[in-house]
């Protein structure tokens with residue numbers, strides 16, 4: 001008996017269903033995604049990152065921060081991210097409209113950074129942490145980036161933007177470390193990581209609900 005047509009149809013069906021699952025359905029779900037405009041405030045979310053933060057995003061990619069840090073907050077029934085304070089709602093596809101490349105990450109060896117800017121709030125920016133995480137958190141294995149800082153001579157008083165290095169991490173007397181333009185850009189990017197805006201598909205959790 002000739003099974004040729006049957007085998008052909010079987011193969012066709014396999015490829016057609018894979019195409020539907022991997023191309024057609026995602027296309028229908030995601031192709032029309034656009035920023036959400038809030039009815040109350042008229043504000044659009046997400047927004048494209050301005051210059052410095054966009055440059056910082058490139059640095060974040062090139063320095064391989066994604067090897068340890070994710071940028072995706074799981075829903076409440078999928079893990080403890082919201083309870084840990086990493087976001088006040090789950091991450092959804094719309095949050096990443098302007099991210100290219102995506103920095104979702106697939107190994108979480110360190111705190112999620114999707115909402116880091118919001119967490120940072122009015123605290124001082126993490127320059128010291130970027131220079132040497134061990135100078136902030138003992139034993140941290142976050143990568144150090146001393147090349148993002150310039151060493152320059154100083155006469156006794158540190159300039160306002162110089163790193164305040166604690167005991168054990170000092171550099172030689174008469175010199176100071178100041179952030180380079182790249183360090184500022186990376187900080188601008190880290191500050192821009194925030195998604196505390198409710199969306200129709202993912203409303204914000206109230207403080208009560210996140211307990």
Ligand code: HEC
Pocket residue numbers: 060063064065066067068069109110111116119126129133137140141142143145186190
């Ligand atoms: C080898 C893994 C690893 C890599 C690579 C890494 N980190 Fe980290 N990072 C950590 C760990 C672990 C922590 C938690 C301990 C700490 O606070 O230092 C952390 C903490 C942080 C924090 C503080 C987060 C918070 O919630 O307080 C920031 C900001 C951060 N990292 C930024 C970066 C940036 C930017 C890069 C890329 C230049 C990077 N990290 C690369 C492991 C890593």
